[in-house]
Amino acid sequence: MAAEQKIRDYILQNFLFSQDQSLLNSTDSLLAKGIIDSTGVMEMITFLQEEFGITVEDSEMVPENLDSVNRISAFVARKQAAAGA
């Protein structure tokens, strides 16, 4: 399964409690739409680290990396590319 789909499914399952893909657009702000809170973002980081074998640094825990499905998948791809380089 592509990374973006895994991320999307994780958010749907854990924060929207649904499998309905139409509930979440890839550009939706998780913060502005009230989808994720301060403990949720920590749970999601744990998921990203375990699922994709990346390490999320403190300085990377910012909305620019983590506030939408698109941003998260781009961030994961950058981390994986950097690790493989």
Added chain:
Amino acid sequence: MSESLVGFLRQSVTRCAEAAALVHGDRQISYGELWTHVEAFAGFLESEGIQPGDRVAMLMENSPEYVAAYYSILAAGGAAVALNTAVRAQDLSAWVTHCGARWLIADAGHPELPALLNQSPAPLRVITVGAGLAGEPRADAVRWDDVPSQSGSRRIASPADSALATIIYTSGTTGHPKGVMLSHRNLAANVRSILDYLPIDATDRAMNVLPFYYSYGNSVLHTHLAAGATLLLENSMVFPHRVLQIMADQRATSFAGVPSTYALLLNRTRLGDYDLGALRYLTQAGGPMAPALMRRLREALPNARLFVMYGQTEATARLAYLPAERLEEKMGSAGTAIPGVTIEIRGETGEILPPDQVGEICATGDNLMLGYWHDPEATVRVLIDGWLHTGDMAYRDAEGFLYIQGRRSDMIKTGAHRVNPREIEEAIIELDWVADVAVVGVDDDILGQVIKAVIVPRPGLAVDPMRVKAHCRERLATYKIPKFVEHANELPRTASGKVKRYLLAG
């Protein structure tokens, strides 16, 4: 009229018009600029025919516009009703209807705004702030940015001290909205008391992550503007590293938090990685913080004095505080009454109890609310002969320091929020396969408590946690969604039928 929030702000404007009042992202708003906005919007409300005490609802995150809107409503003689932005349209609509607001100032991008406008039966004049993400606002909506050009006179109203200034809704149960009415005197008195004991001055640069629509954030806002200080705004703790980075970059001198805010900073960040050398003091309210967490906080930030504080929305915000220099000696105490407030511990029959005996905290002072909006019955249950009966149980030591032992009510404290379990039970019981349900708070390292729902399904049916959470998400604020959903064959009850919640909280 003697002291008022608008009067305090005007004094700060006179003293330091050029100084920064608010910093929000890349924006910096001086006291002079803030006052210009306040006058302009007050003039607009006046041109709209606002009458003394008219309610103006606000659906806004913390922002310079929030601050300008709040003060302009007061300056026009109206009453500001800042709504909890985390709740769903159904609760928002109930509050707007309950308080009879004629105006609504809303962030155009708030996801619940379209549904709120659809559900609100009363004619409501809408003023939108910022760009809309959730579709077009009403055709007749006024844009905040267009207001200055429309404003008429710029007279600042002088309402009576005892006039209604704000309503803070503390409960979301649709059937029973509970709106705390605060007067101009209440707000000014609490600001004055807090400025008497907290070392806030015009050189302060205070980091605020608390929502202004709650009484703690509300008091942080008003005290700092009265002192001519600078407030650094960040709207949440979802990205705590960013908060710390702003504090370091902006040389923050103080920080206000609830226990979960500090738990997040201590457990989920590396405080030592940030230069917080300018930090002079921290404040903590919103429920008891574990002594172990408090000690870790002091070790992590040894140069920042820590003030533990206690209060209630019904007392505007603050009732007691523990001086930073007594913290170690009186660890676990909520301190003594703030200036202008008298506190007594009373027994079952109203008698004043001696030291070391547990009773109800009762308080009096100019900060006690006027009552609950349109709910005289609830008001007379807590305001008796000029005393607020807090429902909090405590004892005092020989020196008069308060030690809180618990609450009479079943309210769950999760993060910065107080949640009435009945509200969640009412939502869950709507599911047709649920026969019975009880909701309780269970201990959590970060949030203090998280929500657990124990459900008895109808015969032959099973509990489906995902369906329960999905239903709650549709109906309730995100922070009210149960973290745990468990099955039970029956609920433990007293002989009179009341659920024994404490047996479920494990």
